[in-house]
Amino acid sequence: MIQSVSRALHLLEILARAGGSARLKEISETAALTVPTTHNLLNTLVALGYVRRRQGDTRYHLGDRILNIARVAGNDAQLRERLRPTLKKLYDATQETVFLAVPSGDEIYFLDAIESRKLLHVAAQPGERVGMTGSAIGQLFLAHNASLRARTDVPPGIRDELDRIARDGYAVDHERVFDGIAAVAVPLIEDGEMLAGFGVAAPGNRLTPDLFPSLAARMHQIIADHA
Amino acid sequence: MIQSVSRALHLLEILARAGGSARLKEISETAALTVPTTHNLLNTLVALGYVRRRQGDTRYHLGDRILNIARVAGNDAQLRERLRPTLKKLYDATQETVFLAVPSGDEIYFLDAIESRKLLHVAAQPGERVGMTGSAIGQLFLAHNASLRARTDVPPGIRDELDRIARDGYAVDHERVFDGIAAVAVPLIEDGEMLAGFGVAAPGNRLTPDLFPSLAARMHQIIADHA
DNA sequence: CTAATGATTTCCATGATGCTGAAATTCCAG
DNA sequence: CTGGAATTTCAGCATCATGGAAATCATTAG
Structure with a gap:
């Protein structure tokens, strides 16, 4: 079980359960991870397009790249x-x-x-x-x-x-x-x-x-x- | 950019592009990863429910846990x-x-x-x-x-x-x-x-x-x- | 507008973690 | 049943992710 993969996917689920967006601090608390670790994971997800940030908004939002996968799975x-x-x-x-x-x-x-x-x-x-x-x-x-x-x-x-x-x-x-x-x-x-x-x-x-x-x-x- | 996270999500997309299922070897070749590394990543995804295996079938299939996330993103x-x-x-x-x-x-x-x-x-x-x-x-x-x-x-x-x-x-x-x-x-x-x-x-x-x-x-x- | 507070981001040292080659095992076709 | 190919396991090593600390940024109250 690869730790960072498990954590990253967990973060995506946390975002989904929060209705699609949340702040770094909430996310890190819900995931029981330190803030820098959460930040690092989220930024990876942002770089890949699975999570988005909107300008002038420090929140993290679910991106729609996940739909590439879900369309087939669904x-x-x-x-x-x-x-x-x-x-x-x-x-x-x-x-x-x-x-x-x-x-x-x-x-x-x-x-x-x-x-x-x-x-x-x-x-x-x-x-x-x-x-x-x-x-x-x-x-x-x-x-x-x-x-x-x-x-x-x-x-x-x-x-x-x-x-x-x-x-x-x-x-x-x-x-x-x-x-x-x-x-x-x-x-x-x-x-x-x-x-x-x-x-x-x-x-x-x-x-x-x-x-x-x-x-x-x-x-x-x-x-x-x-x- | 966390390497294993990037790789794991890439594997999910490869599976999706292959129509929802593929063999380990094809996946590792498409992803340009060694077979054991791919195996390790895929098994993590299996343990988490994002990928499934059916008994008597060594292929890897997209699981439906991804839908938890996609439902909200979509x-x-x-x-x-x-x-x-x-x-x-x-x-x-x-x-x-x-x-x-x-x-x-x-x-x-x-x-x-x-x-x-x-x-x-x-x-x-x-x-x-x-x-x-x-x-x-x-x-x-x-x-x-x-x-x-x-x-x-x-x-x-x-x-x-x-x-x-x-x-x-x-x-x-x-x-x-x-x-x-x-x-x-x-x-x-x-x-x-x-x-x-x-x-x-x-x-x-x-x-x-x-x-x-x-x-x-x-x-x-x-x-x-x-x- | 300014100050103060709290949240986010950056940085880096550290050691845990994931990667890979090699070997063992299982699967499958003939 | 047999042989070859694919999968799985394993262990040592280098790498990579982690989290403390500090800097920066955003937000709120005054």
């Missing part, structure tokens, strides 16, 4: 919060394990999941990360994002499938990736961009290919209504 | 962005100097302002900070926030005025605080809470007390339409 957390109810609706409608995934670099990242309570069911895997081509949701992203497609090594067998996905608006997987598991995935599109994918996964003998179109339609409906 | 910036157009409308309607202010601790903080182009006008003072009782906008906050009122030393002369403000929905100042300057302020209320105050300030001989009610009504109108 995206995931906020999206999960916001789409939790939709995911729940999807679970209620299917009683199968449901997933919410977002792209992260060249992989997809499972942001949230609700696991089915049926005796035989697919395990939820929030926090897991798989390649783009290795899941129905990943193929959805590939079908919707040309630049992502360009930098991904797409096997020829999947290339045609991407056209179908683009046309029909949903991706499927029937025991291709994992034995015994079938999945249907539909996108959440906002402002013309695919933000996230919803997936339903179930044993292949319960979720047979003939059910795919109607399940996809139901999923589209739920997302349109609740997201 | 508030101001976002509010100013969002209310800029309203402030502009207010300026267009009055051609006088207009202000946007928010509470900050026990003072009010001038978040934004547009200065009148008239020959004789009130100076804009974005970034400035004044006591609650020392401005029309501050009195607005006092009238709308009981807990703020409780911890503020309100002069007896103003106490009655607060009742009037609560009743009429606007605050005024005619050469009480600054010689020659008159001001009218109205609140922006959302979810029952006063988030910010808008103010119009002008020379006292242009903005006479008889104009206060009609100006306040016009301001209410503009805010209702655009905020």
